[in-house]
Amino acid sequence: MNANQILLDSRPEGLPTADNFKQTSVQLPAITKGEFLVKNLWMSVDPYMRGRMIDRESYIAPFQIGQVLEGGSIGEVIESNNPQFPIGTRVSAMHGWRSHYVTDGSEHTRLPNTPMSESHFLGVLGMPGMTAWTGLTRIAALKEGDTLFVSGAAGAVGSVVCQLGKLMGAKVVASVGSDEKAAYLRDLGVDAVINYQTTKDLSAALKQAAPQGIDVYFENVGGEHLTAALNNMNDHGRIAVCGMISQYNDTAPTPGPNNLGMIIIKKLKIEGFIVFEHWDHYPEFAKKMGQWLATGTVKAEQTIYQGLEQAPAAFIGLFEGKNRGKMLVKLD
Amino acid sequence: MNANQILLDSRPEGLPTADNFKQTSVQLPAITKGEFLVKNLWMSVDPYMRGRMIDRESYIAPFQIGQVLEGGSIGEVIESNNPQFPIGTRVSAMHGWRSHYVTDGSEHTRLPNTPMSESHFLGVLGMPGMTAWTGLTRIAALKEGDTLFVSGAAGAVGSVVCQLGKLMGAKVVASVGSDEKAAYLRDLGVDAVINYQTTKDLSAALKQAAPQGIDVYFENVGGEHLTAALNNMNDHGRIAVCGMISQYNDTAPTPGPNNLGMIIIKKLKIEGFIVFEHWDHYPEFAKKMGQWLATGTVKAEQTIYQGLEQAPAAFIGLFEGKNRGKMLVKLD
Numbered sequence: 001m002n003a004n005q006i007l008l009d010s011r012p013e014g015l016p017t018a019d020n021f022k023q024t025s026v027q028l029p030a031i032t033k034g035e036f037l038v039k040n041l042w043m044s045v046d047p048y049m050r051g052r053m054i055d056r057e058s059y060i061a062p063f064q065i066g067q068v069l070e071g072g073s074i075g076e077v078i079e080s081n082n083p084q085f086p087i088g089t090r091v092s093a094m095h096g097w098r099s100h101y102v103t104d105g106s107e108h109t110r111l112p113n114t115p116m117s118e119s120h121f122l123g124v125l126g127m128p129g130m131t132a133w134t135g136l137t138r139i140a141a142l143k144e145g146d147t148l149f150v151s152g153a154a155g156a157v158g159s160v161v162c163q164l165g166k167l168m169g170a171k172v173v174a175s176v177g178s179d180e181k182a183a184y185l186r187d188l189g190v191d192a193v194i195n196y197q198t199t200k201d202l203s204a205a206l207k208q209a210a211p212q213g214i215d216v217y218f219e220n221v222g223g224e225h226l227t228a229a230l231n232n233m234n235d236h237g238r239i240a241v242c243g244m245i246s247q248y249n250d251t252a253p254t255p256g257p258n259n260l261g262m263i264i265i266k267k268l269k270i271e272g273f274i275v276f277e278h279w280d281h282y283p284e285f286a287k288k289m290g291q292w293l294a295t296g297t298v299k300a301e302q303t304i305y306q307g308l309e310q311a312p313a314a315f316i317g318l319f320e321g322k323n324r325g326k327m328l329v330k331l332d
Numbered sequence: 333m334n335a336n337q338i339l340l341d342s343r344p345e346g347l348p349t350a351d352n353f354k355q356t357s358v359q360l361p362a363i364t365k366g367e368f369l370v371k372n373l374w375m376s377v378d379p380y381m382r383g384r385m386i387d388r389e390s391y392i393a394p395f396q397i398g399q400v401l402e403g404g405s406i407g408e409v410i411e412s413n414n415p416q417f418p419i420g421t422r423v424s425a426m427h428g429w430r431s432h433y434v435t436d437g438s439e440h441t442r443l444p445n446t447p448m449s450e451s452h453f454l455g456v457l458g459m460p461g462m463t464a465w466t467g468l469t470r471i472a473a474l475k476e477g478d479t480l481f482v483s484g485a486a487g488a489v490g491s492v493v494c495q496l497g498k499l500m501g502a503k504v505v506a507s508v509g510s511d512e513k514a515a516y517l518r519d520l521g522v523d524a525v526i527n528y529q530t531t532k533d534l535s536a537a538l539k540q541a542a543p544q545g546i547d548v549y550f551e552n553v554g555g556e557h558l559t560a561a562l563n564n565m566n567d568h569g570r571i572a573v574c575g576m577i578s579q580y581n582d583t584a585p586t587p588g589p590n591n592l593g594m595i596i597i598k599k600l601k602i603e604g605f606i607v608f609e610h611w612d613h614y615p616e617f618a619k620k621m622g623q624w625l626a627t628g629t630v631k632a633e634q635t636i637y638q639g640l641e642q643a644p645a646a647f648i649g650l651f652e653g654k655n656r657g658k659m660l661v662k663l664d
Contacts, residue, residue, distance in 0.1 A: 256592045263602065
């Protein structure tokens with residue numbers, strides 16, 4: 001059995017290009033006792049993977065040049081010597097960027113039977129959805145009546161943050177990068193949308209969208225968005241720092257906001273988080289989110305690229321704003 | 333009875349100068365029923381007052397041009413029609429920058445009898461001491477075995493933070509602006525001192541002083557100090573943001589640290605605070621600190637300028653690093 005897979009061929013400088021990736025074919029070994037063969041159905045591309053392409057110490061080890069990339073995946077067992085994972089089992093794992101692989105099942109999760117597409121376990125029911133939930137509940141402690149500002153609001157995390165924010169009784173102000181995304185966010189029921197690409201003064205636009213001020217900022221973007229948020233935070237506001245995608249492709253460090261004094265003046269709390277440290281409340285989250293999805297209370301948008309060879313384009317597209325909701329690659 | 337007092341004559345641009353202040357004399361009215369006359373003995377100058385000289389919204393109203401400045405004061409009742417404040421009572425209030433004043437006693441605190449100088453109620457037993465205590469206990473939750481980094485470490489707040497840090501079982505790394513201050517900090521028992529004025533690479537110096545990383549950063553300075561701290565924080569580190577004195581005299585906004593991504597990578601918590609919101613635990617603090625002072629466990633350094641007319645120089649001196657411990661003005 002041959003597997004197609006995508007390697008990191010060189011470390012990107014700035015925005016990744018197709019040249020940083022290399023598709024290869026490898027012959028898989030026959031499965032031995034306890035092992036099984038998985039055919040991947042879906043793989044995830046996520047902004048955090050850009051950080052793993054840099055050779056540095058972080059909360060997760062860097063990708064190595066010449067090695068297969070990793071990321072969230074959903075697959076089906078097509079050959080098995082492991083009674084825990086019989087043929088036909090659907091599994092989620094961190095084995096994306098390849099068509100097939102052999103495993104003993106460690107760090108594999110069996111997916112429950114659900115009428116929904118299993119792809120949602122890479123999105124709203126998976127890491128991005130849990131990130132939204134964790135940031136709002138555990139980090140920022142959003143409460144009814146708060147005003148919530150969300151940057152990167154049309155993305156896999158942001159679009160769930162917006163919807164959960166409304167469900168939790170907040171007024172939601174969203175920032176996106178196109179009018180088409182703005183319309184999508186309005187359809188999701190947010191109270192105000194800013195298209196930052198056509199906005200000259202983001203602080204002023206935010207003040208206009210939320211004259212009562214911001215209680216919680218869900219930070220996905222960094223830079224100018226953080227500056228604008230700081231200018232518009234209310235006293236004792238909370239900032240849950242999930243990502244700073246505007247800076248992931250910087251070739252030189254970007255200076256931070258020039259208004260950090262607001263942290264003192266407004267007595268703000270700013271907290272970064274990594275969702276994997278909060279996985280203990282995944283069962284609670286999955287139960288709630290499963291119901292919200294089933295009833296249509298939460299809508300799970302996806303942008304789907306077709307075929308493993310499209311994975312680099314899908315990944316690069318994350319930084320070009322090409323996705324609405326979760327960016328996914330469907331494998332053939 | 334004539335009182336001497338100092339007005340804000342113009343708003344400073346950059347570092348304040350003597351020209352921003354004006355000393356005048358005013359005739360005080362006779363005291364009526366319920367009122368008393370106070371002769372000030374001590375007044376406090378503090379970095380936060382620079383913020384009040386800017387005409388902007390903040391947690392405290394700006395000073396107005398042509399009006400007497402305000403700030404912490406210790407005085408003695410020398411005439412009284414108020415049985416709560418008989419002649420000889422020592423009071424603390426926010427009535428600095430003047431020699432005498434008439435009051436009905438609202439927002440005045442009677443000082444307890446203590447063998448120590450009453451001036452400590454403007455320092456280690458007052459707002460700066462409480463700020464140190466609040467930042468370490470309520471904001472940063474310093475615990476035994478933590479490594480604590482303190483900037484502005486020779487100041488009224490910083491010097492107490494360092495001593496409390498040692499008392500709480502932390503390893504303490506201090507940053508100061510002169511070798512003489514460094515020696516003072518070493519005498520106080522801190523584990524390592526950096527003179528940032530003679531240090532080329534503050535991040536590298538901090539890494540050398542604390543190779544095990546920083547768990548808590550007590551932020552008094554901002555700018556390069558914050559950058560260096562972010563580079564050296566451990567996972568789940570906490571930053572208590574008390575002040576950013578390096579920026580108080582900026583005539584244009586200074587860009588922030590270019591490494592805010594560390595907030596995510598290291599899952600940091602950064603929190604600004606204003607001590608007056610935490611005054612509910614002042615009695616607990618005062619009891620502990622009173623004992624520490626009495627036993628010499630905490631040492632209360634003071635830099636004293638003599639005479640009301642020296643108050644502007646004392647205030648300006650705060651930004652020139654002229655104080656060691658609490659900067660005070662002793663009135664004649």
